[in-house]
Amino acid sequence: MRRPLLWLGLALGLALTAAPVPAQDQARTAAAGSEVEIEAPAADSPELDYALWERIAERAEAEIEDRNTPSERLEDIRTRLAKWRAALLAAQSANSARIATLRQQIEALGPAPADGAVEAEEISARRQELTNQLVKVQAPGIAAEEAYRRADGLIDEIDRTLRERQADQLLQLWPSPLNPGNWPEAAIGLADTVQRLWDEILEAWQTPAARQTLFDNLPLILVLVVVAAALVIYVRRWIEAFAERLQVGASVRGRHFLALIASLGGILLPTLGVAALSRAMLVSGMLGEIGTLIAMVLPVAGLLVFVFAWIGARVFPRVQDDDPVLPLPPERRAEGRLLSVLMGLVLAANLLRGAAMDAQAYSDATTAVMTFPILLTGGLVLIRLGRTLRGIAETDARNASYGLRLIQLLAKGLTVVGIAGPVLAGLGYVQAAEAMIYPAMLSFALVTILFILQRLIGDAWALISRSDQSARDGLVPVLAGFALSIAALPLLALIWGARLSDLTELWTRFNEGFQIGGTRISPSNFLIFAAVFVLGYMLTRLFQGALRTTILPKTRMEPGGQTALVAGVGYVGIFLAALIAINAAGLDLSGLAIVAGALSVGIGFGLQNIVSNFISGIILLVERPVSEGDWIEVGGVQGKVRAISVRSTRIETFDRNDVIVPNADLITGRVTNWTRFNLSGRLIVPVGVAYGSDTRKVERILREIAEAQPLTVLNPPPLVVLTGFGNDAIQFEIRLILRDVNFLLTVRSEINHQILERFTAEGIEIPFAQSDVSLRNVDEIVEGLLRLRDGQASPPRGRRKAVAVTGIEKDDSG
Structure with missing residues (x-):
């Protein structure tokens, strides 16, 4: 009954005071505490008292075996055992440095002699002495490990017992509240509670001291009541109206942020008003036990109502802008606001009912009948809320984001819980119904608060970065929202019945890490590894930048060699950074050698092409048969080399297209490098003349044209060759060497132009393909x-x- 209240307090960030323990349980707990006291280890003691631990473990085992031990006592024992377990875990690493030194000393003496072999007396004596020292320094760690296993086992037994009790409590069958035979008893219980409350007030009024206290504090009481009425009734409405005007009138970047911040006053100030009313009730002196309990929980009940009302106003606003949290029509939004307030009222009603009636220890039938109307109302509210949220699919089905799809899933879950909860309560499983309906309401509140906080972070980021509203969906707000969602998971687990000790146990296991071989890897090892590796990586990049921009440009090394050196320094630096990080983190990966060897075989088969290109890239960077800026031809592709990496080479063709060529093709294939060692290159221009032309004259003209080109190398001189006789022409070739082969096409074009001009002037015919046809008759x-x-x-x-x-x-x- 009180567990949902504890979930609620955790969900809202409040520390609620635990409800009083029944008298029998108090007596039992006190008796147990007087007989057995489970002490925690001394925090300032350098060594553990294992004799004390042995007595404590035996006492804890006896109480765990006793089925009558209350759950509160088991939780207390578990807390103290967890402290012992943490101390024992830390003690396992005692003398670790000394143990490592002794083992190295023993290894330095060499392997122990085989059976029948004789060892020098000095070495044998020294080996025996070091072995005795090693056994002695290992003893505390071994004892700590054994005690740690025992403490861990006791904690597991307690957790299992508490989980079984919790499950039994949820499955406990009470008298059905739908049975009319249980109603008179419930009516008697309700009347008895009201009568006791009235008797307490009447008894206090008849007491002169209490009446005098009321008269003395009457001015303060009146002031507190007026303040409470003003804050709850008037100030809350004014704050909501102010937030709406602020959202409409503020700038685009800041309106959502400022309106949301201002609306928080709608929670704080009315809650202070209810706290003022509670204080007025307490200082009146007219309250007894029941009235005091009601007055103490009244601020929490008011906080519930105001928080859910605030959620409704934010998620289902009266004035909806162009970027709503949930795209719904006005009538659905009005219904959503009403349902949000009703959820707060349901939770507050259950809280007040528990404060007024649980302390009276009424029968299960009375509690079931008094709880059922609240649960039924909560179920109907959840069903209607699920129907309202499903309206999003009808309004914005095509543009629904991932968050809205999550809301749709939540709507279906709320509907299922709203139906199943009252049904279970009607059958008598009241505690199971409470464990469904109240957590469902709190889960809805938590999810919507996450939505609101994510939007708040996005608006704040847009305001800080002075960017437009689209910055709300940037990387920083998205990462912050993801971190909030992860942080909310433990809170969600607590809402749905997880114990706080369950979460602390998970955190403890996470901090302890996991065992690989003889090494325990914990999150601290990962943090140290990441920090050292990132530092080494940054230093490597800084050194590469200094090489590339400051040191290497002042040397005579070719650009390709500079690139190879910078790349090699980068790979060596990253490898050294990884080794140093592993050593700094204290990770011993020798146990993974066999696994790594097996994986390397499989990876080798799968990545053989990548490895081949990687090795080829290293060969290219070292031997440099191809350098950046070279004009090459490989695989039918011609162009200039723009970049050489360890996996591929980027070639820019003369069409200004980038072609990525695997490095293995440059090593294993045929590559033509036109400009590797110099820019000189040979140009061949074929020419055909008609039969009957003067071949000596043609040869002279072609030689003059070739020698007249500015880029022609005259030593050796150009050569004109009569290569043969074709079907239609006599074939000549001009062969010359250019000083810069990059102008090959330009020179070829100019030579062809001059050939046409000279042949036309000299009357030399350039033939073209033709056919003779003979006709008969x-x-x-x-x-x-x-x-x-x-x-x-x-x-x-x-x-x-x-x-x-x-x-x-x-x-x-x-």
Whole structure:
């Protein structure tokens, strides 16, 4: 019954005072505490008292075996055992440095002699002495490990017992509240509670001292009541109206942020008003035991109502802008605000009912009947809320984000809980129904608060960075929202029944790390490794930058060699940084050698192409057969080398396209490097002339054209060669060497232009492909074509066509 209240207090960040323990449990706990006292280890003691630990462990085992030990006592024992376990874990590493030194000394003496072998007397004596010292210094660690295992086992037994008790409590079957036979008893219990409250007030009024206290504090009481009424009724409405005006009138960047900050006053000030009312009730002196309990929980009940009302106003606002939290129509938003307030009222009603009636130790039937209306109301509210949230799919189905889809999933869960909770309560499983309905309401509050906080962080980031509203979805706000979601997971677990000790146990296991071989790896090892590696990586990058920009440019090393050296320094630096980080973190990875060897075989098969390109890249950077800026041809691709990495080479073609070539192709394939050692290169220009041309004259003209080019190398001189006789022309070639092969196309074009000009001037014909056709019966063909032109004849039927005769020539020979 009180566990949902504890969940609620944790969910809202409050520390609620534990409810009073029934008298029998108090007596039992006190008796147990007087008989057995589980002491925690002394924090300032350098050594542990193992004799004391043995007595404590035996006493803890006896209480754990006793089924009548209260859960509160078991929780207390668990807390103290957890402190012992932490101290024992720390003691396991005692003398670790001395143990490592002794083992190194023993290894320095060499391996122990085999059976029958004789060892020098001095070495044997020294080995025995070091072995005795090692056994002695290892003893505290071994004892600590054994005690640690015992403490850990006791804690596991307590956790298992508490979980079993919690499950039994949830499955406990009470009398059904729907049975009319239980209603008279519940009515008697309610009337008894009201009568006791009235009797307490009446008894206090009849007491002169209490009445005098009321009169003395009457001015203070009146002031507190007026302040409470003003803060709850008027100030809250004014704050909501002010937040709405601020959201509409503020700048685009800051309106959401400022309006949300201002709206928090709608929680704080009314809660202070309820606290003022509670204080007025307490100082009146008219309250007894029941009235005092009600007055003490009244501020928490008011906080519940105001928090849920604030959530409703933020999630279902009256004035909705262009970027709403939930895209809903006005009527759905109004319903959502009402349902939010009703959820707060349901939780507050259950809190007040527990304060007024649980201390009276009424029967299960009375408690079930008094609780059922609250649970039924809560279930109906959840069903209606789920229906309201499902309206998002109808309003914005196409643009629904991941967060809105999560809201849709939450809506379905709320509907299921809203139906199952009252059904279970009606069957008599009241505690199971409470464990469903109240956590569902708190989960809805937690999820919506996460949405609101994420938007608040985004608005704050946009305001700080002075950017537009789209900055709310930037990397920093998204990462902050993700961190908030992770941080909310323990809170969500507490809401749904997890014990605080369960979470601390998970955290303890996480801090202890895990064992690999003889090394325990903990989060601190990872942090040290990450810090050292990042530092080494940054130093490597700084040294690479200094090499690239300051040192290497002043040397005579080629650009390709500079790139190779900088890249090599980077890989060596990263490798050394990883080794130093592993050593600084104290990680012994020798146990992973076999696993790493097996993995390397599989990785080698899967990554053989990548490894091949990597090795080829290193060869390219070291041997430098190809350098940046070279004009190369590989695999039918020509272009200039722009960058050489360890995996691939980027070539920029003459079409300004980037071609990524694997380095293995440059090592294993045929590569033409036009500009590797110098820019000189040979140009070959083929020329064809008609048969009958003066070949000596053609040779002279072509030689003059070649020698006239400014980029032609005259030693050796250009060469004109008659290469052969083709079908249509006599074939010549101009062969010359250019000083800069990058101008090869330009020189080729200029030579062709000059060839056309000189051949035209000299009357030398450049032939083109042609064919000679011989016709028989020319006279008959001509006469038929003439008759066809004059219309005297027509083609045969089925083969009619139009024929145009432009001209016919006939020589004397026919």
